[in-house]
Amino acid sequence: MRRILSVDDSTSIRQMVSFTLGKAGYEVVEAVDGKDGLDKAGAGKFDLIITDLNMPNMDGIQMMTAVRKLPGYAFTPILMLTTESQAEKKAAGRQAGATGWIVKPFNADQLITVIQKLVK
């Protein structure tokens, strides 16, 4: 079963990501902030990471930059799930290694379709 890491300081967002992707047959592991996300990514192997941008302790960009340096994560798809929609923020995310950008709230069906393509 494919594993997905969901990183967000919002309980309701993590719940909805887990619910949506769990129904689609993925195993979802939750992290409450960037640091927690980084620790979990290092401890296990994930096929895809979905992360918020603005989080306490470590934001999404910082976490993503650190994750890309971990063994086996150079090409792992990482999707940013955030309320931010400004072009500069997207550019920063792309620069840091993001595979895609989703402005909250996400479309459940479309998210599953994209993940199915990214994680084969």
Place this chain on the structure above:
Amino acid sequence: MSIATKIDVAGPLKKATGELQALAITTETEIGAVARTFEGLAGYADTIMLLAAAIVECVENESVRSVLPKVQALGAAARQFMEERLQATAGILETVTKEVNVLGELSRVTQGQAAIAIETKALSVLTNIEVAHLGDVGAGFQYLARELAGFSKSVTDDIQELARHTEVRRTAIEDTRRVLSDELPCLRESVARIEVDLANALATVESSLTQLSGAPAQFRSGVEDIARQIAGAVTAIQTHDITRQQIEHVQEGFALIAAGMCGDEYSSDGDDQALPRAYAGLTIQMYQLRTIKETVANWASQIRTCMGGILKVSASDMVGIGPMVLEQERNASSQLAQIERLERESQAYSERIQGTLGGLSSLMQLVGEHLQKSKSVRHRLQLLTFNSIIEASHLGTQAHVILAIAKSIKGVSADWGQITDQSGNAMQELMVLVKHANELMEAFSEAASEKLREAQVQTRTSLENLRTAAAFAAQQAQEMKVATGRMQDKIAKVGSTGDQLDACFDRFDVVLTEVEEVRRQLEMDDPGVKQRYDPDEMEQLFSASYTTEMEREVLRAALRGKALPVAQQTVAGNSVELF
């Protein structure tokens, strides 16, 4: 501006911040509960859809779909079965009617033969008298007298037997004609009734099947509906997180305003800019709060609507499929039972007819034997005639009486010949009747019933499958009802959570009132305060922490005195943008 004004701003803003904090904690808890409830709801919806899918699969199964053509085939076979028997019965009635005519002819034959028997008896007596009169000369004619006597007795016996049998047969035929005449109208009525009953049964089955055929499409529509509602609920629950952040930004805005009024941050501008900044900031936060309030109302309403929609789709017409299928089975079974009863009655009836026609064959056999005897007698009479004429001619004038007797015998022989021909004709007619009757009886044979029996077997099997399908559908529907009941309990919990959320967000008005009061006081202190702030500077100051485009739009509308932007409600959510 007085020092008292600065204190008045900080205090209410701190209180407002506290209110918003309490509100955020409460809503976080409630939304968590809503999300968990929703997950449970979605789980039940999945269960119900699986059960509905099983019902649809059952409905689409060949065994259910084949019921209509099987019942149609049964109807056609039953119709043909009854119509063939109807025609055969009419034919048999006609046959026995003709047989009555043949019996009439046979009666006339036997009467003619009886007269001849009497005449030959008289001739025998005359011959004996003449033989006695002729003495030794007439000894050669003794045999003639014996022959004539024997002939007379033999014919009499034969006639009596035929007459007796003919009379018995006549009685039997009359009885049969009466029965058949009574039976025909009943048969016609049965055929007409079968037509009507089968048409009704087919109409019911067709109607049920039409409804059933809509089940798969209805199910698929239901699945799509539920998927939409679930997507809507997922979106709405996520939107809470956005409003949580927006509330945090308002709290940050209040802190910034309070700091600007109380601290040294703006000391270089002095009181001149503190009030306009505070006024602008308060205006911005009020606009943000109104927008947040509207957004919250939208997503709370969406959650309620979506969860209600899930429940509505789940409690669907699928539940009624089991009873509908069972109704169909009952109708068809009733028709099958009726046809089976008709078949049994027809079997008993055909056995009676078989007996009747057996009598016809016996008659034909008897008449055949009689005819053979008649032909033999004819031959003998011809020989007698011939011999007696020759012997009489040898005697010359002494045998003139014998010659007269011989001539009488010749006349008798000619009459007998005619009567024998009549018997032959009657025999031919009987043969035709027997052949026709045998052909008619084919309609009552086992082979003729085979098609109906085959249709009955297939329909019976089909109905057993249908019964099984109905029982299965009913069982699934029962489980659906249980799951729907559980969903309703969960929906009720969401309802109470919704009420608590509504109560929480009523506190928005309290905060808005407090903030409006502070702003009004600022305006009272400095009536020109709203013209003295720089919108661009304020935008840069207060939007630093903003993360959503909506917040920026609201801020711009607040600073420029424009109408509040409409809070956009997205039901489906946003797509992924891949780099």
